[in-house]
Structure formats: structure tokens, C-alpha cells
Amino acid sequence: MKNKKGFNKVLIYTLLIVLAIISIIPFYMMIINATRDNKEIIMGFSFLPGSSLIENYKTMSEYVNIWAGFKNSLIVSVSVTVLSGYFSALTAFGFAVYNFKGKNFLFLFMLLMMMVPGQLGLIGFYELNKVLGTLDTYIPLIVPAIASPFVVFFLRQYLASTLHPSLLEAARMDGAGELRIFHTVALPIMMPAVATMSIFTFIGSWNNYIVPLVVLFSPEKYTLPVLMGFLKGSQVAQNLGSLYLGIAISVVPIMIAFLFFSKYIISSISAGSVKG
Structure with missing residues (x-):
């Protein structure tokens, strides 16, 4: 029996390692190609890095300011992640704790909104921001x-x-207001879920291409995905190494953020289950 369990454990870990390697190889290829020139890339893949990283970077920098786009994407993504996490938690607290007229209808309406593609309202969204005077700013990217x-x-x-519910009743008996209950009782309980959603919110905002392309006009305000779009359509596309380098700069921070925060999410969920 023990031998069977040991074999199953080894098999599972082997499959996980193989899947991890398969998932990592495309990113590794991208990073390696960012250090190679056109001739080396066309000849085929190599596990060893090339010597053209600086040349590729100089070629890319002649056409786009990649770090300005990086900064713009970071400002938008962090703002969206923090504000979305807080106000979504506040809204979820209201739906979960309070009973009010129209609660079920509002919740059903919210579920229906999940099924509507955002691209359908893009023209109306543009016209609304035009009337409000918020075009070419980060407000349309952050507030909605x-x-x-x-x-x-x-x-x-x-x-x-x-x-x-007993936690809420105890807090109210101690004289805590509703906002204080949210910040001291509900929000700490929701933190594992908020952290989980924050990763996907950050990645979604970082990779957002359509909306920034529509509402931003000034090149110095472009986010990284928009800059990558222009990079692919410029003469830099003839230099495959520079193109790979630009893509790597835009992708690697997301990978690092996901790997870093996922560890804390798992530990938070484990801690919550032990406390329960």
C-alpha cells in the first residue's frame, strides 16, 4: 500500500514538473531571443543567450521609450488594482451582510453585466469621455x-x-460603526480572496490594449501594450531581437508579480483554514 502511494506521489510530481517545463519554455525562448540578432534567431532556437542584447536595446530605444510606457502601465495597473480591490470588497460586504429593497435584482443585474463584452460599449464610452473632457487622460482607464x-x-x-453573523453582532454590541466593522472584521477575512482577485485585476489592466488605444492620443501617455503595438508596426519589427526584447520587458514583470504574490495567497488561505 505504501509503495503504491509512493509511486502515485512520484508520478504526480513528475507530471507537474513536465507541465512546468512546458509552460516555462516559451518564456525562456523569448528571453533568449531578446539577446540574439536576426541571423541567429532565423537559424533556430538555442538554449544559450546571444551577445546582441545591447544592440537590440539601442535599436528599440530609437523608436519607442519603453520605460515611459512601463511607468504609465504601472501607474494605471496599480491604481486599478488597489481601487478595484477596496471598492469591490465594500460592495460585496453590502450584498453579503445587508438586506435591502432590490438587492436580488441588483445582484442579478450585476451577473448579467459579467456576460456583456466591454467592446460592445466602446463607441458610447468614447463619446461619454469626449463630453466629460477626460480623453487623453488616465481617468477612463482607472475609474470604470x-x-x-x-x-x-x-x-x-x-x-x-x-x-x-455572530462576529458582526459582537462588533455592533461593542459600539462599532458599519464602516469600522468592514475595515476591522470583514476586510481582513476577505484578504485572501482580495489578493487572489488583485493578481488577475493587475494582469488584466496591464495587458489592456483596446481602451488605451482608443482614449489616449499623446505618445508620452501610452501604456506598454499600445507601445508594443506600434513597435510591431514599425521598422523595429525587422529586427526580431529588438521585438523579442520589447515583449520580454512587458511580460517579465507580470510573471514576477504572479510568482511573488501567489506564495502569499496560498499561505493566507492556509492560515485562514487553520483558524477556521
């Missing part, structure tokens, strides 16, 4: 993203299964 139906739905379901 705060209202995330999926994040609210996920946090509401998580809170409904983890927050016991």
Missing part, C-alpha cells in the same frame, strides 16, 4: 475599472461562506 462585477461576485460568495 473600479466597478468589476466578477470581483464583486467572487468576494460576495467568499464572504458569505466565511463571515459568521
Whole structure:
């Protein structure tokens, strides 16, 4: 029996290692190609890096300011992640804890909004921002993203299964107001779920291409995906190494953020299960 369990464990770990290697290879190829010139890339893949990294960087820098786009994407993505996490948690708290008229209708409406592609309202969104005078600013990229139906739905379901009503009653008996209850009782309980959703919110905002392309006009305000779009359509596309380098700069930070935060998400969920 023990031998069978040991064999199954070895088999599972072997499959996981193989899947991890398969997932990492495309990113490794991208990083390696960023250090090679056209001739080397066309000849085929190599596991060893090339010597053209500096030349590729200089070629790319002649056409786009990649670090300005990096900074712009970071400003937008961090703002969206923080604001979406907080206000979605606040909304989920309201749906999970309070009973009010029209609650079920609003929640159903929110679920329906999850199924509507954002691209359908892009023209109306553009006209609205034109009237408000918010075109060529980061306001259209940050403020609408705060209202995330999926994040609210996920946090509401998580809170409904983890927050016991007795905790709320005890806090109210101690004289705590509703906002204080949210910040001191509900929000700490929701933190594993908020952290989980924050990763996907950050990645979604970082990779957002259509909306910044529509509402931003000044090159110095372009986010990284928009700059990558122009990079692919410029003469830099003839230099495959520079193109790979630009893509690597835009992708590697997401990989690092995901690997870093996922560890804390797992530990938070494990800690929550032990406390329960």
C-alpha cells in the first residue's frame, strides 16, 4: 500500500514538473531571443543567450521609450488594482451582510453585466469621455475599472461562506460603526480572496490594449501594450531581437508579480483554514 502511494506521489510530481517545463519554455525562448540578432534567431532556437542584447536595446530605444510606457502601465495597473480591490470588497460586504429593497435584482443585474463584452460599449464610452473632457487622460482607464462585477461576485460568495453573523453582532454590541466593522472584521477575512482577485485585476489592466488605444492620443501617455503595438508596426519589427526584447520587458514583470504574490495567497488561505 505504501509503495503504491509512493509511486502515485512520484508520478504526480513528475507530471507537474513536465507541465512546468512546458509552460516555462516559451518564456525562456523569448528571453533568449531578446539577446540574439536576426541571423541567429532565423537559424533556430538555442538554449544559450546571444551577445546582441545591447544592440537590440539601442535599436528599440530609437523608436519607442519603453520605460515611459512601463511607468504609465504601472501607474494605471496599480491604481486599478488597489481601487478595484477596496471598492469591490465594500460592495460585496453590502450584498453579503445587508438586506435591502432590490438587492436580488441588483445582484442579478450585476451577473448579467459579467456576460456583456466591454467592446460592445466602446463607441458610447468614447463619446461619454469626449463630453466629460477626460480623453487623453488616465481617468477612463482607472475609474470604470473600479466597478468589476466578477470581483464583486467572487468576494460576495467568499464572504458569505466565511463571515459568521455572530462576529458582526459582537462588533455592533461593542459600539462599532458599519464602516469600522468592514475595515476591522470583514476586510481582513476577505484578504485572501482580495489578493487572489488583485493578481488577475493587475494582469488584466496591464495587458489592456483596446481602451488605451482608443482614449489616449499623446505618445508620452501610452501604456506598454499600445507601445508594443506600434513597435510591431514599425521598422523595429525587422529586427526580431529588438521585438523579442520589447515583449520580454512587458511580460517579465507580470510573471514576477504572479510568482511573488501567489506564495502569499496560498499561505493566507492556509492560515485562514487553520483558524477556521
